[in-house]
Amino acid sequence: MEEGKENAKIIFKKWVSEFSDVLYSWALYKTSSKETAEDLVQDTFVSAYHKIDSFKRKSSPKTWLFSILNNKIIDFYRKNSRVKKHEFKISEMTGYELSDNLFDENNTWKSREIHQIWEQEEHLLDNVDFNGVMANCIDRLPQKWKVAITSKYLTDKKANEICQDLDITVSNYWQIVHRAKLLLKECLETNWE
Template identity: 65%
Template structure:
């Protein structure tokens, strides 16, 4: 093995030791799957090793690795979006079925009463128990719906970026966001109240 390859291998080994935990935490946060997060981090380090020559040191190694990881996460959701386009998953069907129950034949709300828990929404976000229930409800959403909600509300991504990440149209994106919010509301009202 030549000296450059040995240096590259040692550099990536050091990065693995230094940045694995942070990368894994981010991947797990974005995917909610231990196995997927582990695979994405492994793919990130493999890509870094294969492209180490392109790393010029203009940014910190951590920044470069997180950039690679974010691209891997986007690729993961794009691949899933393509496969779920062909066959809609049971959970998405169920999502549509449940959210259809909110409207009558004329597309008007069936019920206009507001649950009293929503009058205290500011305080709810400061409540750790509520946040645990919210996380469980979000985890129950179909995968692409969860990604869209997380991207829009937690990472403040723009709609066109999310559409590109999921490989969907803008109208499909807004429908997903709307239905995901309805399911979250129903889940929270059932599990929190």
């Protein structure tokens, strides 16, 4: 038993040495804060160390660590968001209704006006507060839609893998992604000042 723990420690030390820089770069890219990125990477390794026995080697250690880090990033933004706390999670049916309501009977935008947040000169994804609002907007999406969006944009999974995970067709997947992006746009325009 002690030998297994020692092997795990050796493997873990190798992972820290091998993947710290790339994990830090990703966290810094996603948060634009050196301190936050350092904390998130440290939290990732702490979690990985405590869960090392659950690593089944179905993916590479790097992929596994990145999935832990991406969850830490999402949690960070969720905790630091300025989205109104009374907002609720949207059901899939409500999601369809809300996204359909953005168009008129001729399937054109009801409003062609570009919202002022999209005209800002700063890169919104470099803004920690904006990313917090976006994380909460993503969290409000129906579960399947949330998984589709986070898998596509945070973990860079391919469409066919996401379809397998969600047990949906490719055309259904693209419809979900499209509708989720519409709802995210609406949520961001409502909640970002």
